[in-house]
Amino acid sequence: MGDSGVRVRLLTADDWSAFRSIRLRALADAPQAFGSTLEHARARTDQDWRELLAHRAQFVASVDGSDVGTAAGLDDPERSGAHLISMWVAGKARGTGVSDRLVRAVVDWAVDTGHRKVWLEVAAGNTAAERLYLRHGFVRTGIQGMIGPADPRPEFEMLLEL
Template identity: 40%
Template sequence: MRPTLRRLGPSDWRTWRDVRLAALAESPRAFASSLAKESGYVESDWRDWLDPARGLKAVAENGTGLVGAWVPEDRHGAVELYSMWVHPEWRGQGVGDLLIEDVLAWTAENGHTRVDLWLAEGNVAAERLYERHGFCMTEESQPHPGHEGVLEHVMTRQLSG
C-alpha cells in the first residue's frame, strides 16, 4: 500500500527537517547540500524554506520520502523538481511515483507547462523512474554543485496545456 502524501507549510518545519536530514545522511551524493551544513539550520531557516512562496515541499507519510519544486528565474518559467528522495525500505513501492505525481499536479495547479530536474550521472534507478513519468534527457549538463567530478544532466517533461 502506498503511503499518503502531505504538502507542508512553515508549521511543518520539524517534519521537513527530520526527513531532509535523513535523506542527506542516507544519500549524500544525491544532493547539492550536506548533512553537516543543514544540521546547523535553526527553526527559522526551516520555516523560511517551507514558505509557500518558495514552492512546493511534500513528504510521504512516516518519513518514507520527500520532494520539493519551485520556479527558478533561470529556467524560463519551468518548474524545477528537486530534493526528491525515497527511504531505502520504500524504494520500488510507488513512493517515487507518488512524489512525482504531486509535483506534476502542483505544476499544473500553478499554470506552468514544463518540469525540469537535475539528475546526477550514474543514478540509473532515478533516471528510469523519471522516464516512466514522461521525462526526457536533454543535452544540458553541469558539474554537480556538491560533488567534484560528477556531472548532472537536465531531464524535462512538457505538460499538455
C-alpha cells in the first residue's frame, strides 16, 4: 500500500455515516489516543454526526475504496489558527504515507481558509505521532496539560506557523 494509491477526501454533512464508521473504528482501536470514548460516540444520533461535520473540516483517507484514516481541522478564531484533531490511521496503513497525506490535507485546508497557524496536542509518550508532526514542521510549544477532565494523562501542544 504505497502513498500513490491513497485518496483523501473532505467529508460533508451527507457523509455522516462514513464519519461515524471510521470514528468508531478509531476509538475502538486506540482509545488511549482520544479525549472521547467509544461509548460516548456510540450514543450520538445521526443528527449529532451531521452537526459535527458541519463545524469541522473532516478528512478521510482511503485505499482501494477502504477508509483507512482520518483527521480534522477546526477553526479557532481566538488563536487565529486551526486546530488539528482526531488523527487516526488503521494499523494496516501505518507507515505507508497515509498519516502524512492527512496532516497535509489539514494544513492545506488551514492555508486555504486563511489561518496563520495550526496547533494540536499529542499524548505524552506517543513518539510515532510526534515524529509525524515534526516531519511537517510542528514544534513543541512548552504548553502541557491533561487529555481531558476525566483523563489526567499528560499531553503537550505542538504548533506549525504558516
